[in-house]
Amino acid sequence: MLHVISCRLRIWSLAPLLLLVSAGSGISQSGMAMRGGAASSNPNIGVVLNGFYSQFSKDAPFSVPGFVLGGESGPGPAGLNLGESEIGLYGNIDPYFFGSAVISFSSAGEAAVEEAFIQTTSLPGGWVFKAGRFFSGIGYLNSAHRHADDFFDAPLPYQVFLGGQFGDDGVQMRWIAPTDLYLEVGLEKFRGEGFPGGGAPNHGAGTGAGFLKLGGDLGVSHNWLLGLSQIQTQAIDRQTGEDPALPESSFTGDSTLNLVSFVWKWAPLGNPKTTNVKVQGEFFQRVENGQYILDPAGMPVAINVKDANKATQSGWYAQARFQFLERWRVGVRQASVKADALKDLAAAGTVLNGDGKSTSISSAMVEFDPSEFSQVRLQYSSDMTNPKETVGRWYLQYIVTLGAHAAHTY
């Protein structure tokens, strides 16, 4: 069943573009809640359509030294593409629950349940409970549907550490403090099937996550959000992403990822309609303790990253977006990841051997939004993940939302 998720994830970064709905849970869940007013139907229905054209200066398999990729990672296919389309249904179930289901359709015609969850709306004391399949509240971008972000693809560290975006079947408990300063704490337990987990260990409760978020205003023009998150998983035979161009591999062991996230927004007098700025950054650090089996040429190689050979991997991205005129935005993003050199000699010459060097992708974009419901974006990325050659990647994409009115989270 979670194979459905992995099928979906294979669709590269198209999924990102599309998306809809799903009033996220945490504030960082910059997903989209689309809920109509009293006059609209229940449930609300929203559709996101997207498509893109991409052109790459070289057609080489995407790999990042020091990392075995999983989930939905990579630059996506070249040429004209219909992105993944989604239909979202959501609304209040009764005075106690909100429900949301997002079904995505890949360009190949596969349908998958991307999110399907219920969430309490009126527990006392600031408590919120959520259950079903959903994107985790860790980090800032993770719970956001891809189209809510300012770039075509997920930042490089999201791709290598979270397979693009971490979602799984699970439960979430959040508490919002009764303070004027925004303070939110959340704990989550997941089945352990979605990357970076795998194999649903621990009787189908293999992944745990937690986050703490603080946010507020600085005067009327500035506001901010700071987040600390951790996700821990025990993977059993976690497979690589399904890119046939990459060698088969699997990982069995523990994986712990820590994230620090920061967002700052500015708009003159708090009125973002004409001009505004958004700056965000996230830092990642992962320690894996286990064994990789790589199969680069039909000869499986076991690589130990346990105990004294534990591998630390890290990464960050920072991006800034400037809306300089109503409907016009420009943005830049720098993303980088690094993996320690491995002590296990078997790692020599494999993709897992990152040698402690960092690799990066630099991106820039310009966006025109004809209305609140449509976006056209041109992006250029200079992909330096391959130390031997830099690949230039152009993307021209559109994203539109149809149906229920969009309400974006922070």
Place this chain on the structure above:
Amino acid sequence: MLLLKTFLLGTTLLLAVATPSWAKLNVFACEPEWAALAQELGGGDVSIYSATTGLQDPHQIQAKPSLIARVRNSDLLICTGAELEIGWLPVLLLQSANGRVQAGAPGHFEAAEYVPLLEVPTLVDRAQGDVHAAGNPHIQTDPRNIARVAKPLAERLAVLDPEHGAAYGQRLADFSRRWEQAIARWQTEAAPLKGAPVVVNHKGWIYMCNWLGLREIAYLEPKPGIPASSAHLNDLVTLLKSNPARMIVRAAYHDDRASIFLSEREHIPEVVLPFTIGGTPVAKDLFALFDDTVNRLLRGLRG
């Protein structure tokens, strides 16, 4: 994880001890006009937070952390409704998960429910721009609508805070008396405006125009929420040649380029109106809001 759990437990205990029982009714107002009305009716029995200022576009507010925190702690939420806040209020309600103010709860008050709405579209098609299905939500530009909202709001305050029910009733009676007098005065002062043709920036003024008898002959936005293009401005120039307007009305929060361009080009005065409390330095409360609005319109009429 252990750290988070410890923190969670610790913070809960700390706040359970440190948080006093709230003496006042916590009111979250989506727009400053409802904050001002709640202040008139609630006096010292309420503690009010306004989510927005008069210099912000109420369609385009971010569901930012501070607002979630404030909604989480509120006993009463007062918003315009009629889909004005559709881009942000649903997120605040969902994320704050405060049962007291969810739609349908006594703590959820939408002003537009008590006002007959104008410009209710027969067809909701986004090809027509960001059209509100329920009708035009900018009801606060007509003071008679404020009066329509005041009574049910005072009743709601009394339901939520029965201990001070009599005080809400008294303040309503006092406010209503002063408000009726003020409306009569504004109408007398504004008599010369009757029938004057105006160009308005956004479809945000129909209630005011309806009240004062101003005639909206054109909009700077070709469609609601879509900024003026040069082609549209050229059309307006042509229109104004044959059908001159007395002034161009713009809300203080709105971008000024299109109205200044047209004003200079056609020598028609641009009148910047507060739109709500805080839109201009003078518009500090509901009475000052309409004093200033009428004054500015009259000044515009004199050229």
